[in-house]
Amino acid sequence: MVSREITKGIFWVGALDFNRRLFDALIPLPDGTSYNAYLIKGSEKTALIDTVDPAKEFELVSNLLKLGVERIDYVVVNHAEQDHSGSLPMILEFYPNAVIVTNEKCKEFLIALLQLPPERFRIIKNKETLSLGDRTLEFYITPWTHWPETQITYLKEDQILFSCDLFGFHMASSDLFVTDEAASYRSAKKYYAEIMMPFRTSIKGHLETVKTLPLKLIAPSHGPIHRNPQLILDAYSDWTSDAVKNEVVIPYISMHGSTEKMVEHLTNALIARGITVKPFNLNVTDIGELALALVDTATVVVATPTVLFGPHPQVVYATYLANVLKPKVRFASVIGSFGWGGKTVDTIVKMLDHVKVEVLEPVMVKGQPDEATLKQLDRLADDILKKHTEIKIV
Numbered sequence: 001m002v003s004r005e006i007t008k009g010i011f012w013v014g015a016l017d018f019n020r021r022l023f024d025a026l027i028p029l030p031d032g033t034s035y036n037a038y039l040i041k042g043s044e045k046t047a048l049i050d051t052v053d054p055a056k057e058f059e060l061v062s063n064l065l066k067l068g069v070e071r072i073d074y075v076v077v078n079h080a081e082q083d084h085s086g087s088l089p090m091i092l093e094f095y096p097n098a099v100i101v102t103n104e105k106c107k108e109f110l111i112a113l114l115q116l117p118p119e120r121f122r123i124i125k126n127k128e129t130l131s132l133g134d135r136t137l138e139f140y141i142t143p144w145t146h147w148p149e150t151q152i153t154y155l156k157e158d159q160i161l162f163s164c165d166l167f168g169f170h171m172a173s174s175d176l177f178v179t180d181e182a183a184s185y186r187s188a189k190k191y192y193a194e195i196m197m198p199f200r201t202s203i204k205g206h207l208e209t210v211k212t213l214p215l216k217l218i219a220p221s222h223g224p225i226h227r228n229p230q231l232i233l234d235a236y237s238d239w240t241s242d243a244v245k246n247e248v249v250i251p252y253i254s255m256h257g258s259t260e261k262m263v264e265h266l267t268n269a270l271i272a273r274g275i276t277v278k279p280f281n282l283n284v285t286d287i288g289e290l291a292l293a294l295v296d297t298a299t300v301v302v303a304t305p306t307v308l309f310g311p312h313p314q315v316v317y318a319t320y321l322a323n324v325l326k327p328k329v330r331f332a333s334v335i336g337s338f339g340w341g342g343k344t345v346d347t348i349v350k351m352l353d354h355v356k357v358e359v360l361e362p363v364m365v366k367g368q369p370d371e372a373t374l375k376q377l378d379r380l381a382d383d384i385l386k387k388h389t390e391i392k393i394v
Contacts, residue, residue, distance in 0.1 A: 298387075
């Protein structure tokens with residue numbers, strides 16, 4: 001990997017991981033990812049913004065050495081998670097005079113995760129500044145933009161925001177800057193769905209702070225740099241708003257075909273009523289695609305057969321993820337089949353305790369769906385249409 005100059009005296013020195021396919025042992029990475037670290041040379045001091053995943057620490061050090069960086073005065077850590085901080089111990093070995101600059105909460109995490117010596121830290125507070133000579137760093141503590149200790153760093157003179165995980169996306173690209181805005185928009189939305197959506201309320205508040213900053217570039221911790229900051233700011237304003245779309249997402253599993261027949265009928269009934277439908281067969285679904293669909297949808301219908309006394313395990317998994325992601329969905333229901341009984345509906349509804357939804361009357365059938373069942377599905381489609389017309393749909 002090679003370092004690249006963003007603007008005079010400011011360099012990308014991170015690492016690209018084209019081959020990584022799973023993040024946090026959970027999130028699919030079809031396009032790999034990047035670990036972005038940035039070097040800022042001031043007239044008096046030099047600062048490194050974040051490090052990289054420990055699997056790529058030699059690439060980070062190599063980039064710094066090839067640039068001829070003999071001294072780093074400050075290592076700014078915006079986030080303690082290891083894909084940001086994991087190479088910090090090695091950087092401190094190569095640059096023994098470097099001081100770690102971060103907030104108090106992040107210090108606690110870094111000491112716990114990496115066993116770093118407390119005396120190597122300089123603690124900053126919200127809106128505190130740090131001079132590099134002719135350049136000034138300004139820090140904004142932004143808790144719950146993923147973790148409770150996250151912060152962002154603003155380079156005032158160059159009007160560059162080093163935004164940590166905020167506004168980032170998983171993509172290993174040889175392009176330093178965003179070149180395909182449509183593809184980047186989709187990747188950023190998927191990243192928001194998988195990582196940021198549970199913290200929608202917190203992010204809305206922090207967005208107001210970011211919007212007050214004059215910005216030429218937004219340099220996130222993952223993915224290429226935004227040369228059009230307004231595009232990603234407008235996108236986040238939309239995603240974090242309360243507005244939902246005239247859409248229904250249907251995650252489903254079918255063991256013997258009964259539930260799938262119900263999904264097909266409901267899908268057609270909703271389409272006939274002018275509603276966009278997104279069914280996801282959980283046997284083959286990329287869970288990130290399901291998360292992406294949940295960002296805007298007004299309604300989720302969970303479709304499952306009953307296994308013994310409750311929902312299919314894959315449906316349980318998907319429902320649990322939907323619950324912790326906390327999308328702004330307004331309505332939910334359950335459809336499916338059973339053999340001799342169970343508590344499928346109760347189990348799923350209880351699992352959605354973090355999502356503030358109105359539960360529409362479920363449709364559960366013993367065995368194959370008959371004509372009466374299909375009429376109930378039509379009734380559910382009517383109920384969904386009625387609810388969508390009663391709320392603000394974009």
